[in-house]
Amino acid sequence: MRTHAARRGFTLTELIVASAISALAGIGIMSLVVYSSRIGRSVGIQQRSVVEAQSALEGINRAVRPATMPLRVRDDDGNTAAAGNWLELAWQGETLGTRTIRLVSDDDNLQTPWDNRLVYDPNTSQAGDEVVLARWVTPIPGQALFTYQGDASSLVVRLRAGDSLDESVKAVNNAKSGPGLQGTEITATVAPRNG
Secondary structure, eight states: OOOOOOOOOOOHHHHHHHHHHHHHHHHHHHHHHHHHHHHHHHHHHHHHHHHHHHHHHHHHHHHHTTBBSOOEEEOTTSOEESEESEEEEOBTTSOTTSEEEEEEETTSOTTOGGGEEEEEESOTTSTTOOEEEEESEEOOTTSOSEEOOOTTSOEEEEEEEESOOOGGGHHHHHHHHOSSOOEEEEEEEEOOSBO
């Protein structure tokens, strides 16, 4: 005598419960992936801002350390000033202004960092030899990039790499780098060796 094994399928209730559990697990996994992606983007922006700030500071140091005194700072109108975003310098045997470091913005707004470049020009009389030291750099709000009080003082550099602190561009920052402020602020003192 032969017995037939009973075949049993899934009931509709079992299928619905299994589908719901699978959907919840899928939603949880997708949420984790999206959250991880956002965290990764934020960490990436922070790393980029540290690299840009470090690059800017190293470039400024390489240009200023062998310079002779005095240095000259210019404001955004090109006038000689104690604080500004434009530095003129010279190395031994050169005239003051032969070399410059300048913060340049394509939209003429230094608080929108995504189009800013810190540019070093080793020879102002020769076009095309400029070097970009850093991008995504702004002055710290209310400050100038360079402050110099004269021969008896060192050059003070204040910069922010990453998102601007300016309230009017915060929404744009979030669109470019993710929620929250992403950035690094540096204040450093650099003195020429040749006094």
